[in-house]
Structures are given as C-alpha cells and as structure tokens.
Amino acid sequence: MRYLVYSILALVLIFVTVIIGDYGPWYFAWIIGTVMIVLVSAAGGALLDTQLEAANAKKATGAESH
Numbered sequence: 001m002r003y004l005v006y007s008i009l010a011l012v013l014i015f016v017t018v019i020i021g022d023y024g025p026w027y028f029a030w031i032i033g034t035v036m037i038v039l040v041s042a043a044g045g046a047l048l049d050t051q052l053e054a055a056n057a058k059k060a061t062g063a064e065s066h
Helices: 002-020 024-065
Strands: none
Touching: 002 024
C-alpha cells in the first residue's frame, strides 16, 4: 500500500513539474529509466536463479543414475 501511495505521489509531482518547468521531461525520463533498470535487473536475477536451479537439478539427476 505504501508503494502505491508513493507511486501516485511521484506521478502527481512529475505532472506538476512538467506543467511548471522545463526540466519535467528530464525527471520523468529519469524515473522511468530507473524503474526499467530495476525491472530488467530483477528479471535477469530471476533468470539466473532458474538456470542455476536447472543446472543443479541436472547434476543431481546425473549423479544418481551413475
């Protein structure tokens, strides 16, 4: 719930900044870029964990069959 409140507050502040000043688009792009970097990093971490789990499962299965 706190994240939702802060996100809405950030969007309102960005909207006001875009209307009032020339730097609004820069801040908007900065926030969107930061969010995208975090999401891409999280997705990469999830994929790495999945690959490591699959490799460990394959090793465990291979070791049991010998």
